[in-house]
Amino acid sequence: MQLDVVTLFPDWFDWFRDQRHVANALRGGHELRTLNPRDHTTLSGGQVDDTPFGGGAGMVLRVDVMDAALRSFYDTDPVELRSQRRVIALTPGGRVLDDAYVDELAAEPAITLLCGRYEGFDERIVQHFCSDTLSIGRYVLAGGELAAMVVADAVLRKLPGSLGHADSAVEESFSAALGGNPEYPHYTRPAEYRGWRVPDVLLSGHHEEIRNWRRARSDERGASSGGSPLP
Ligand code: 6GU
Numbered sequence: 001m002q003l004d005v006v007t008l009f010p011d012w013f014d015w016f017r018d019q020r021h022v023a024n025a026l027r028g029g030h031e032l033r034t035l036n037p038r039d040h041t042t043l044s045g046g047q048v049d050d051t052p053f054g055g056g057a058g059m060v061l062r063v064d065v066m067d068a069a070l071r072s073f074y075d076t077d078p079v080e081l082r083s084q085r086r087v088i089a090l091t092p093g094g095r096v097l098d099d100a101y102v103d104e105l106a107a108e109p110a111i112t113l114l115c116g117r118y119e120g121f122d123e124r125i126v127q128h129f130c131s132d133t134l135s136i137g138r139y140v141l142a143g144g145e146l147a148a149m150v151v152a153d154a155v156l157r158k159l160p161g162s163l164g165h166a167d168s169a170v171e172e173s174f175s176a177a178l179g180g181n182p183e184y185p186h187y188t189r190p191a192e193y194r195g196w197r198v199p200d201v202l203l204s205g206h207h208e209e210i211r212n213w214r215r216a217r218s219d220e221r222g223a224s225s226g227g228s229p230l231p
Contacts, residue, residue, distance in 0.1 A: 001159060002031045002085075002110040005148045006069065008048065008117055010034035012145050016152065025162035032152065037061070040069035049117070058119030066114070066125045078129040085110035089126045090144030090151075094133030097151065099174035101134075105151070106158040113151060115144030181222030184214035 005013060013034050016022060026032060038046045049059035070078040081087055086108050095101065105111060114121070114130065126133060136147045156162050158169050169175075173183040187198040201213045 004033045004112045006035045007115040010036050016149050021157050021162045025156040028161040035073045037069040041065045061121045063122040063124040082131040087112045087130045088132040088134050089114045089130045090147045091133050092135050092140045094135035097136050102154045106155045113148045117143040178218045181218045184217040
């Protein structure tokens with residue numbers, strides 16, 4: 001997978017690149033590149049945004065600057081680009097990210113994430129250059145960078161080789177393997193702590209019973225939507 005992020009803050013991704021599962025994925029042949037529109041603007045002072053027509057607060061990323069940045073990076077008219085790869089505008093009002101959407105993206109050979117800043121994008125960027133709009137939830141972040149890292153994290157960890165164990169991403173919360181339900185509870189040593197015992201079945205060595213118990217706990221958690229109830 002080639003994952004490109006268009007951002008005014010490419011440095012933010014240096015830290016992200018060094019995280020283990022990301023580093024593993026990159027060593028395995030996947031790519032995470034950044035593109036800074038500021039490097040491609042022809043406007044004076046490195047200008048990339050402007051005040052909104054019609055008035056109002058904040059600044060809006062300019063369509064001409066985004067056009068120039070994408071065109072130079074991909075050597076393609078950005079209008080054509082979205083038929084060659086997913087080009088995704090990160091915006092709080094977009095399609096909300098969930099496990100199925102992550103799977104969809106993980107199956108793509110190449111993705112470009114556009115990070116908005118300030119009040120966001122000139123709508124013509126979304127209309128003419130993008131295949132999707134994506135949101136990580138119904139709240140507003142100051143910019144798309146953290147959302148891009150959330151998407152990249154969720155997608156890259158699905159790719160073979162990025163996690164330590166091949167099964168780690170199969171039977172996990174919200175996966176098809178668990179019928180879309182949250183994951184079952186986990187326990188490790190000690191088997192008893194302050195009188196709190198690990199469920200006997202997990203110590204029994206009966207793999208079939210363990211599988212059934214886990215599936216039942218996962219189903220329970222799924223039935224109580226909004227997360228597992230805590231006492
Ligand atoms: Cl993708 N961007 C911004 N700025 N805020 C968000 C978001 C994205 N998803 C949820 N809130």
